[in-house]
Amino acid sequence: MKFVPLALAFAAFSFSAPALAQDDLSQKTDGNVVARAASPDGKLTVTISLDNEGRASYAVQRAGKPLLTDSRLGFLFTDAPKLDRGMSVVEVKRDKSDTSWNQPFGEWSTIRDNHTEMTVRLREKADLKREMDVTFRIFDDGIGFRYTLPTQANLKHANIADELTEFAFAGPGTAWWKPAYLWNREEYLYNKTPLDAVGTAQTVMTVKLADGTHVALHEAALVDYAAMNLQRAEGNTFKASLTPGAGAPKVSRDAGFSTPWRTIAVADDAAGLYAASRMTLNLNEPNKLGDVSWIKPGKFVGVWWNMIKGEWTWSRGPKHGATTAHVKQYIDFAAANHIPGVLVEGWNVGWDGNWFGNGKDMNFDQPTEDFDAAELARYAKAKGVYLIGHNETGGSASHYDSQLDRAFKYAQDHGIPVVKTGYVTDAGQIERVDPDGSQHREWHESQWMVNHHLRVVETAAKYHVSIDSHEPVKDTGLRRTYPNWVAREGGRGMEYNAWEGGKNPPEHEANMVFTQLLGGPMDFTPGVLSLSGSNGSAIKSTIAKQLALYVVLYSPVVMAADTPENYAKYPREMKFIRDVPTDWSDTRVLNGEVGDYATIVRKAKGSDDWYLGAVGDEEARSSTVTLDFLDAGKIYTAEIYRDGPGADYRTDARHSITIETRQVKKGDTLTIALAPGGGEAIRFVAPGKKARRR
Amino acid sequence: MKFVPLALAFAAFSFSAPALAQDDLSQKTDGNVVARAASPDGKLTVTISLDNEGRASYAVQRAGKPLLTDSRLGFLFTDAPKLDRGMSVVEVKRDKSDTSWNQPFGEWSTIRDNHTEMTVRLREKADLKREMDVTFRIFDDGIGFRYTLPTQANLKHANIADELTEFAFAGPGTAWWKPAYLWNREEYLYNKTPLDAVGTAQTVMTVKLADGTHVALHEAALVDYAAMNLQRAEGNTFKASLTPGAGAPKVSRDAGFSTPWRTIAVADDAAGLYAASRMTLNLNEPNKLGDVSWIKPGKFVGVWWNMIKGEWTWSRGPKHGATTAHVKQYIDFAAANHIPGVLVEGWNVGWDGNWFGNGKDMNFDQPTEDFDAAELARYAKAKGVYLIGHNETGGSASHYDSQLDRAFKYAQDHGIPVVKTGYVTDAGQIERVDPDGSQHREWHESQWMVNHHLRVVETAAKYHVSIDSHEPVKDTGLRRTYPNWVAREGGRGMEYNAWEGGKNPPEHEANMVFTQLLGGPMDFTPGVLSLSGSNGSAIKSTIAKQLALYVVLYSPVVMAADTPENYAKYPREMKFIRDVPTDWSDTRVLNGEVGDYATIVRKAKGSDDWYLGAVGDEEARSSTVTLDFLDAGKIYTAEIYRDGPGADYRTDARHSITIETRQVKKGDTLTIALAPGGGEAIRFVAPGKKARRR
Structure with a gap:
């Protein structure tokens, strides 16, 4: 028995594309187009419409061909009715911008940011009358959009259960993707499957449509929010699936914030898609750190490959890798080859037990007895080389939080300009301890971990230390805002x-x-x-x-991963x-x-x-x-x-x-x-x- | 940098089937088989093994051919390390049973329950030394397995983030499935796709493998737990994905409990799969209600189709359906056609506003003015017919909880032996209000809603009322234990x-x-x-x-859905x-x-x-x-x-x-x-x- 599902049924079975209205706001808000905007070259268009139930959706066309059909917008909350039905359009704002900015280091010295912008303010017609903005930035080679939940009487705090955001591809394609929510974080090989054979994917997901058009779905400026994954719903339609955290809401924030940008890069071919990825940087805030001349991009070698191969150990003992003698050998090798950095792993106290998923013994300013930190700092400096630090948390993120200042003070004191961090534990197993002593398990890309990583990066910046995060949250272009977040692993x-x-x-x-x-640079460790x-x-x-x-x-910090003997x-x-x-x-x-x-x-x-x-x-x-x-x-x-x-x-x-x-x-x-x-x-x-x- | 992923990599790339050991426990617990059991006819076998990391998995063979390859077992918690690695086998218990039992009503008078049973107790070798039992019941045409988390020192309360349970099909197939976690609860058409094109599916999911073997994945005895969905991970491998609730853990319970049975029905063809579905009933507890002669299976007509078609209304007004005159007409029609029941929807106070997703005005013992309850009770009884009640909650489940006794007392007082319930709201939008006044949003199949439905059924039983749940939790065979839970909708x-x-x-x-x-009977409303x-x-x-x-x-309560005029x-x-x-x-x-x-x-x-x-x-x-x-x-x-x-x-x-x-x-x-x-x-x-x- 239902009354409303009558209309639901219509919605579910409506495949007809909405007729395109004028560029400006149409007053037809009953199953019709309410706004449209195009990229600077006019090729990409975004159309916003409301269906008979007052649900908002967007659609994307490229050169007049549908790319995404009506794709829903909105939120599920854990403690309030969802923001979805019964919406009306309050206003539509438009803007254009064509600027350029310089990267302190990167793939391009200068990046152009040329886009049109359209913000649609939606408001519930009845009941709570809650408001939600959706802002689209339309580039010639891609679209970013984000939600803003303004401060308002009936939505003071948002406990978001999930987004309702959809990406409904208009036709079939081939997808390259890796699965979300499994045991091994981000370190999967990419699958190549038909678009309609994707399970639940992490982003970046790259798609080649039947006509050859290339599309990449991702997000930009992931700050104080859970990472977005893509759950294939039916056919070629995906819905946003936010990464869970330890709390009931996947995201919990006071109203008056914007979500990360959901990005849809579009190009004729794979090469074009690479260029279109600059949109990710354009959708991030400018550098917040001011003078960043202290950041040292560059190559490095490291006491690492011998451990990965199983010949040396991170823990103390006869095969310990991070000894003063080994490190001096690597410093000599680096100096001889004009390689500025030497990474050392296993240099600190805390590796002797079972540290996988348990980094509670890790001490980030206490070297092992066979690692003479002062002498190595002196030796490296004399050779014109710097050491790269390593803070492996074993996934005990709160334990790391408690040492951040100490850890980066130690780095600064020892002339270490870059620290590689690590979160080696399985998906869903990050250890979080709240101030009240309560223990929780977090996912690598939960809201809490997104915030943790930014705490690390911001604290490191105070000590002029750059961060190369391993087992990280994915890269969404924050290197523009925090240039000391130089690289990440986050892949295989x-x-x-x-x-x-x-x-x-x-x-x-x-x-x-x-x-x-x-999505951004990866510390792949080639060579x-x-x-x-x-x-x-x-x-x-x-x-x-x-x-x-x-x-x-590309990565601003790149390893020469092999051993000096092999080189x-x-x-x-x-x-x-x-x-x-x-x-x-x-x-x-x-x-x-x-x-x-x-x-x-x-x-x-x-x-x-x-x-x-x-x-x-x-x-x-x-x-x-x-x-x-x-x-x-x-x-x-x-x-x-x-x-x-x-x-x-x-x-x-x-x-x-x-x-x-x-x-x-x-x-x-x-x-x-x-x-x-x-x-x-x-x-x-x-x-x-x-x-x-x- | 990682040490343990070395072994992880081995695990991920190990496609070789473990060699089969003896039926009894082998002491080889290092990447090897630890136990095996077979169905009574010997055709279906289950093999438990531990990999090099001490992770438990099960595999299923049928007639010597792999059906499911190594599929993981275990739990993720929100506040504790996952139960996964470093397990050892404490003991393996075995049992056999061949019994029969009678259904008070159903598709078969007598159902045979012939199975072997194997329980493997696993314990973490180090650290917390937590224990977990996995019990398999192996029938000739299917397998059920469930976890038991015994009472123990280091796991007093389980806050389950998700299960690690997998179902790794050994080869390709065709799947019939409907998506999980979307807006419209369970009411989707079934998709038919390649097995490796499934997204995240509700159960029952039916699969036809390349060799014609038919498999149905589902669960049995879903009590005090969240419903299981199937998230396709990669290729033909699925993992359990529990339905979220309003709380952070998807399931929260004191240790000393067993999960629902995860079921794998197997047959040569679709017809065999239907017969195999009796396993679902066999895996439920026997009738807990004692004498159930008061339960009235039977056909019914109803004041309903005219509302669904939009000709009458549930709400009061000139087109109100549930008037005394209309109901008498339906009673006359039922009596003339030897149809025992007459459903009446829209008979009570609370329908006049926007009740979709908001049933807070619903009053389940207060008829509208134009519905003469006493007279209709008398009239129906005189004609040898009974009325069927209707409690539409609009998804306001706590509001319904607060009226359960009143609602079923009203039904009993008016000779109403069956009540149809309804939860018409979108997925994730069930209203839950806790005793402290805090408001939450629940999913239709969350642990809290699973418990809510059982509260409804148990309370109804006290008043000798049967329940026909619409927009329900899915049917997992609980009609065996609670025979008054006569039917559900839960589909299209x-x-x-x-x-x-x-x-x-x-x-x-x-x-x-x-x-x-x-999974069980559906109130499909044919005719x-x-x-x-x-x-x-x-x-x-x-x-x-x-x-x-x-x-x-099949359903014990079946509507003749059309109108008397049409019939x-x-x-x-x-x-x-x-x-x-x-x-x-x-x-x-x-x-x-x-x-x-x-x-x-x-x-x-x-x-x-x-x-x-x-x-x-x-x-x-x-x-x-x-x-x-x-x-x-x-x-x-x-x-x-x-x-x-x-x-x-x-x-x-x-x-x-x-x-x-x-x-x-x-x-x-x-x-x-x-x-x-x-x-x-x-x-x-x-x-x-x-x-x-x-």
Whole structure:
């Protein structure tokens, strides 16, 4: 028995697209369009409508073709009726903006932010008369929208059970995604499935529609809110599914706030999607830290790969990795190779017990007896190198909270400009202890953890320390606002290649660059030139690909992950790792297909040199690129590191590499021939600066 | 950086099936089988193993073929480490049981319960040393398992964030499922998709594997716990996803309890799956109510369809449905047609405002002025008919809680043996008010609502009232324990056919019988012989199919949903509705394919008559059935109601029907020819009792 479901039934069965009204607010608010706005170039349009029940939805068209059909908007609360039905439009505000801003470091020196903006204020017609704003920013290559719950009498505090936000794709497609809510946080391989075979996905989720259009769903500026996942409802329709926390509401906040931006990047191809990802940064607030000249992007080596491989230990004992002697060896190696940073893991007290999921013994300013902190600080400084700290919490986040000032004071006192953090525990197992002593279990991307991470980053900034978060909350572009949040893991990095059972497949990096890395930099730890993990197990890569990763996978802090002993065996390849910078003035994706291949060129900051990185998958691939990005009238020396004769990730020939130089100029073409599991790296040395010879 | 993920990686990449150990406990608990048990016929086996991390999983084989591969077991808590890793086996207990029990009413008089049982007690080896039992009951046609968290020092109270339970299908298949967590509770059409294209599904989910094996996932005995949904994780692997509630834990209970049974029914075909569904009843506790002779299964008519169609109103006014005059007309009609019950909706005070999602004005013992309760009680009794009550809560469950005794006292005082309840509000919008006055929003299948429904049923039993819950918690076989919980809606019933935009497709009932109805009876409200809803909109069914539904869709309380005026136009068909009983001594599914067709025969309780119902989908279908179920040596008169010449749900010929009689005997064959959207109903009248002639 029901009366209202009569209308519900209509809604459920209504597939007809609403007729488009004028650009301005139409007064037809009964199942009709109430507002529309377009991108600066007019190609992307957003249409807001209200159905017969007064439920708001948005739809997206691109070049007149439906991209997303009517997709709902609204909130479920744990203690109040949902904000959904019976809405009316109070007003529609419009704006335009075309500005540019500079990154202190990054993939591009300057980023343009050119968008139109439309804010629709909705109000319940009866009962509580609650209000909700939805603001859309429409770029030529994507859309961001967010909700604002203004301060109001009948919604003083929002206990959000979930969002009602939908993303209803107009047609079928192929999706690259990794699952949400499982045991292993974010560290899954990306699945490639039909769009309508996605389960519940983390973002970034990348979609290639039937007509070739590429779309990436993600979010920007995730602050004081739970991360958004995408639950496929039916067919090609997804709904927002916020990450749970320890409390009943997934988000609990006083009204008078805005949600993160829900982002829909759109492009003709994978390369365009990479460029469209700048929207994520544009939707974040500008730098809040002021002078950030103390932030040190750069490469680093580290006392780490030997632990990951199982040869050294984090804990004390005969195989302890973080000894004064080992670290001095790494400092020497870094200095000799002009690598500014040396990461040391396992340097502190707290690793001796079962620390997985339990970091309560961790002490972040107390080194082990065999780690002479003062001497190493002195030694590093004398060699022109800095140490990179490491704070592994074992997921005991409150325990870390209680030591933050101490931890970063320790770092500052020892000349440590970057700290890598870690939250190694399973999904849903973060330890939170409230001031009243009550214990809770949090998810890695819950509202509380989102706030925890920002506490860490803001506290670190006070001590001029940068943060490289592992097992983090996903990257939503906050590096713009907090430039010292230099990188994150949050995905399946090189470490899986250390493990005999866990090798990443050859397509992995061509997946990552067009999925997770659209969200921001990843501390992937490339450069394992030995191409072998524990017990000599083979990594599914050629050696040239390891070099290419330094260009393909952007991060302001990038590891040379292999050991000094191994690097000593590959002096010719090591030159590229020495040469390649970590900061760029320009970036262009020359070609690519999600999960198949990608060719990216970047221009070194403060230099006219360009670098090219190309990675493929398990197939041999060849593509021709035109060197249009070079300056006209200059002859560059291309130092080419390409897959050599017979190179193949499946055989011992994975180490086959051809290193050669060529003179090239703007407009020349180059054929990039990738071996199975292969890659190619090139440094284009600009004239006027002598290319160093091997 | 991680140490333990090394082993995690192994676990994630281990696809090899564990070698099967002895039936008895093997001491190999390091990545190996620790216990195995088989069904009484030996065909179904369950294997428990522990991986290298000490995580427990179960696997299922059928006739030596993997059905489910290693599927995890365990719990996430909101305030304690998860119960997952580092487990050891304390002991394995085994048992066997082969008994039979009688249903007071139902599809079968007697149900056999023949199973083996295995309980594995697991204990954490270190740290908290918490214990968890997993008990498997293995039937020839299915498996049920549940957890028990015993009383113990380090787990006094369980605040369960979710279960870790998995169902990892060994191979691909086709799934019939409806989505969970969306706006419209349980009332979705079933999707048919590849197994690996399921999103998050409610149970029952029915699966047909590549080799034709049919599997249904569901649960039994859902008491003081949140309902289980199935979230597809990756590929063909699902994980349990408990329904959220208003509190942070999805389930909160003192230790010393068992979860509901997670059930896996398995059969060679859809017909076998229907029979296997008896496992759900077998896994519930026996009748707790004692003498239940006061429970009245039976047919009913009602002041309802005219409201659903929009011609009368629930609220007071000139079109009010529940007037004394209207109800007397329905009582007269019921009495004339030997239909014992008359449902009246809109009889009470509280309907005049916007009651959808807000039933706070509802008063369950106060009739409207135009409904003379005393007179109608007298009139009905004089005519040998009883009224069926209706308590629509509008989702205000606490408001209903506060009136339960009054409501059922009122029913008892007025000779009302059955009350239909309703919870018409959107998913996640149930109103709960705690004794301290705090307000919360609950989901229809949260732990709190599971408990609410049982409060309703138990209170009703005190007053000898039966409950027919609409917008309920799903049926998990509790009718065995509480026989007065006679039926539920919880799915998409005939009412959708009243609405112009919402018509059920022809395949709908052939879906329902092999999906939702595997969980228990549904108050589907068949028998709309006019085949038309609001404004004369056509229902996608032939008239013969409307009769067939009385046999195909079992429920102890079954409506003849159309109006007396409409039934007056179909006196020949009305005879079948008069004849067909609602209680059976035997049931057999002769043939069927999920979503395509089903032919079911049932034997009338206390009679030798059999009834046959066959329903199809949008295609014309023909099947031949052998009348093996009839008694040998008897000649039966088959009263056949079959699709007539040109019958087709798409045309006015949907009313074409052929009604004829034939003499048949055991072993005869009958061809069942279904029109598009068609059906067939037959009464086999046993000799010695004169078949009533039209």
